[in-house]
Amino acid sequence: MPDDIRATARTCLLDKGYRREVRAVLYEVYRQEPTVAYLFEAQRPGYERRLRAMIRAWVRQHFYLQLPAVGLMVEDRLAGVALIVPPLRRLGVADSWMWRLRMIIGTGLRCTRRYLDYQAALVGSLPSDQVHMLPLLGVHPDFRSQQHAEQLLQAVHDWCAEEPGSHGVVLDTGNARYLAFYKLQGYQEIGEIAIGPVTERVFFHPNPLSSRSVTAGPAR
Template sequence: MTNPASSAQLTVKHLLPEDSTVAASLLYRAYHDDKLFKDVLGGSDAQTYESRLRALIREELSCFGQSAQPLIGLYQAQSLLAIACVFEAQTELQASRRWDWRLRLMMSAGYLQTQQLIDKEKTIREALADQGHYYFLSFIAVEPHYQGQGLGHHLLDALDELVKENPIASGLGVFVSEADQNAFFRQHGYEKFQVLTFKSVQGELLFKTRAAIMEKSL
């Protein structure tokens, strides 16, 4: 059963510190069955995988917050209904992934798993190197009871505004490995940039240019 969310009651703002636990829960549920995370983080049993996924989300939210990367929340009154986690290329996010971040994640998710996640991010950065100063969408999630009401579309519109407000931003990228995800982003003007494979999971790196975003707003 879904709950109605009126667009007139929705507000977009940076994630409030007190909502970090809710945000982690949203992301955990959204990415629990993600093929790539299952491939990289999967252990000998479901409990091991779930523990690693929770650890990854916890450390990523902490890392994004410490490096002041955009954590965009969609709220109805005081309730967080959806979240998008974005990093800005050529910022302090890389520096924040120092030895203590790696150590914490290695201890909770495993050495090999941590290295594969770092390699994945490095591969994406290298693929988008010619795009200059871009944004990249790492995570997006909608509260399950509010899915199917266009909240994801509201978030993507907010990310367009993020690009428009930054005069040096060249656009926004995202990696998707599911057909429905691909269709969702293409509906918003994202185009295929490159096919990437991580372990046994193949997906598409999509990119929406600043020109496409500005054209949409005319």
């Protein structure tokens, strides 16, 4: 990607007016991820519909609960996003009966149970209660570069470091190609979760000193 386009990238906090763009980015990020493919049965017809239903339900509840979301903007387009769950809000989204109902309707009972089991296993692997979690994050394939991914994660780290008492950031992945990148960004592997045939690795980034702030995004 040309350097002049990279130079226009900026990070900001997103409000609910960006829900549609957030869903579109996350769909492109996750549709070929091995963990999601297992949880929502990619081998069975209707996989893309089930994946969209999960993302739609999670994003809707995330913004309804007014949880933070950091966006990476390239000019006026949302190129990347990280949904953040602050400490002590571990299953704030998945605890909602309305969210569970939407999940069952959109993905089916079996996939919903798989997803809830995965979330519970992830919570059980946390190093402490005082960590931020990134349940969904990524950069759209049209803008995928190490520089953009680094910029998005650095913005997340800076934002989370501002919260008193936070020990750091936790994320997880079942995609082996991301392992070296996360380690390069200062993440430490702290555990593994068996998700069917997929090994989901859990990473922790200790809270750094904040080097810059995330600016507020434009209202919609």
